[in-house]
Amino acid sequence: MTQSVSGASEPATSSFAVLLQQRAFMRFWFTRLAATTGSQMLMVAVGWQMYDLTGSAWDLGLVGLYQFVPALLLTLVAGHVADRVHRARIVAGCVASQALVALILVLGTEGAWISRDWLLGLSVVLGAARAFQMPAQQALTPVLVPPALLPRAMAFASAGMQAAIIGGPALGGVIFVAGATAVYATCSVLFALGIGLILGVHYDHAPAPREPVSLGTLMAGVRFIWDRKVVLGAVSLDLFAVLLGGAVALLPIYAKDVLQVGPWGLGLLRAAPAAGALLMSVWLTRWPLERHVGRKLLGAVAVFGLATLVFGVSTSLWLSLAALAVSGAADMVSVVVRQTLVQLETPDAMRGRVSAVNSVFIGASNQLGEFESGATAALLGPVGSVVLGGVGTVLVAALWVKAFPSLAQRDHMQASAKAG
Template sequence: MAGTTANQMLMVAVGWQMYDLTSSAWDLGLVGLFQFMPALLLTLLAGHVADRFHRGHIVAATLGLQGVVAALLALGSVEGWISRDWLLGVSVLLGVARAFQMPAQQALTPMLVPPAMLPRALAFSSTGQEAAVIGGPALGGFIYVAGASHVYLTCLGLFVIGSALIYGLHYPRLATSREPLSWGTVLAGVHFIWRRKPLLGAVSLDLFAVLLGGAVALLPIFAKDILHTGPEGLGVLRAAPSVGALLMSLVLTRWTLRRWPGRWLLGAVGVFGLSMIVFGLSTSFWISLGALALSGAADMVNVVLRSSLVQLETPNEMRGRVSAVNSIFIGASNQLGEFESGSAAALLGPVVATVAGGVGTLCIALLWIRLFPSLWHRTRLEAPPES
C-alpha cells in the first residue's frame, strides 16, 4: 500500500508537471511510452529472475529504485532544473523498476494463501491496493498545490517504508526454477500461455481493450481544458476509477465469480468501453467522475478473473515467467495505451480520441467471443484437471 500510494502520487505529479512545462498531449503520451519500453525489453528476463531468487527482496529493491527517482525529482524541482527531457528520463527508470516489480509481486501472492482461497485473496489484496490508488492521486493533487517537490519528498518516504516492510517478508520457499539462463527458459512463459487458449484470450483481451479505451494520460487535458479544474480536481479524477475498483473488490472478496468467468470477463470489458464513451462526451465534472468510477469497477472484475485464471493454472516454478508475460500485456495496455491516447488526442482532439477508443473496446469484446470460444464457454474458475 505504501509503494502503490507513492507510485500513484508520483504519476500525478509527473503528468501535471509535464503538462505545465509543455502543454502538449504528445508529451503526456511519451511519458507512458518511455515507461513501457523498458518493460517490453526487460520483463521476460525479470520473470526468470523472479523464479530464481527471493521475490520479496526483488520487490523491495524495485521500490528502492523508485525512491531514488522521487529523490531526484524533488531535488530538480527545488533547484529548478527539471525539464521535459528529465521527466522522460526518469520515466525510463520507473519503467525498469516496474519491469522487475510486477512479475515478482504477482508470483508472490499465491505463495501466501491456499489455492482454494486465491480468487478471494486476490480480491482482498486488490482492496488494499485500490485504497492506496484512491488516496495516492488525491493526496498527490492536493500536496502539489504547495509545490511538486513536496509531492516527491512524500513519495520518497513512502517508498522507503514500503521497501523495508516487503524486505522483511517471510514465506515458505517452494520449488523454484534452477534452469540456467537461456532463450528457452526466458520464453517459457510465452510458450505456456500460448498453449492455453483461455489464458491467451484473457490476457490479450486486457491488452487491446485498455490500449484502445484507456484515457488516464489525457486526464490533465480533461481536467484543465474541458472540466475546468485544477491539480486537486485532477487528483480526484485520477482516483475515481479506483473508488469503483475498491467497491467492486469488496464485493468480489465476499462473492467469487466462479461460474462462467469468461462471460463475466468479456462483459466487464464491454462495460469499460461504454464508460469511456460517456466520459469522453461529458462536460460535467460529476458525470465524468461517475463514468471513471464505473470503468474502475469493470476493470476490477477483469483484473481478479484474469489474475485468478493465470495463477490457478500455473505451477509455482513457472509463476515468475508467466507473470512476466502477463505484466507485459498489462504494461502495454497501460503505458503504451497512454502513448496511444496522447498521440490520438494530438491528432483528433481528446474528446474524439476517447470516444473512438471506447467504441473500439466494445468491438474488441465482441470479436474475442469469436476468436476465443474456449474462454467464452469456460464454466468454472478453477484449474483444469491434469491431462
C-alpha cells in the first residue's frame, strides 16, 4: 500500500482516498478537531474575561507568558516522556487537564470568585498540559500513516485544526453573549469528547531504548535540530516571524477600542487567520509543495509580515479580517513545510524529543509573542506594536536568506528527492 501511493504518477485523489482510510489517523484527526475547538473557545473567553476584569494590555500579555514559561521549563522532560510512553495516552491526559481547567472556570465564574490571579494560575496549568501534549501529538501522526502519505497527512491535519480554530473563536464569541460560564461549559463537553476519541487510538508502540536519563539524552533533540541547518532555519524563521508579527493577544483591544465591535467581532477576528489557513491547508492537501519549498517558505513569511502591517493600520473591520486571513494563509505554508521537514528527517525513536524542541519554537512564537505584543502595546499603543512587528517580520525573512542559504535553496521536502 505504501509503495502504491508513493509514485509521482499516482493521482492525488487516489492518495487522498487512501489517507481517509487510515482509521487510527482519522480518529486522531477528530480528537484534535474537538480538543482544538474547545481550546480556542477557552482562550477567547479567558482573554475577554481578563480584559473585562482589568482593562490592561499588560495582563493580556501575561496570559501568554504564563502559558509559555511552564512549556519552556518542561520541554526536555516532555520530549523524553513522549519517546517512552504511549503517545495517545499522553494526549488523553493533557486534554483531561484542560477539561479540569474549564470546569474550574465554570465554577469560579458562576460563583463570582474568579479573578486576575485565578486566570493567570490556570494559564500555568494550561501551559504545562500543552508542554506534554504538543510533542506527543506531533510525533503521533507519523506512526499512524505510511511515510508516503505524511506530507498530505500534515496538511490535512492542519486543515482540521484550522477548521477548529475558525469554529472555536466564532462559536465562543457567540456563546459569550450568554456569559463566560456557557463558553466554559461547552469547552468541558468538547474536551470530554476528545478524551473518548483519543483513548481509542492504537498503534504499535515501540518505546525508545531504556537508557539512563541524563542531560545528554534530554538534549538529544536540541543537538539533532542544531546539526541540520535546514530544519534549524525553518523552525527559527517561524519563531521570529510569529514572535514579531503575532497580533492575537491584542485582538480584544482592537475589537473593543479600535474597531469598536463586541465579543462577536472578537470571535470573527480570532477566526480570520484560521480561515485563510484553512483554505491554504486544503490547497496543500490536494496539491502538496514539491519544488522550491525554501523560497516559497521565505516568501510566505514576508507576506505574513506585510499582512500584519496592513492589519495594524486598518480601522475597517472587513479590511482587518482580510489582512488576518492573508496572514493565516501565509503562516500555514510555514507550518506545513516546518512540520514535514522535521518529521521526515527524524527517526521515530527520537520524534518525541525533537518534537518537544519544535514545540518550544511554536510556543515561543505564540505565547511569548503574545507577551511581546502586550508589552510593546503598553509602551507604543496597539497600532504601534502591530506595525513594528509587521516590519520586523519582513526584515527577518530577508535576513534568513543570508543566514540560512541551504534553506533558501532547498528544492524538495526530502533532500534525497530528485526533480522530475
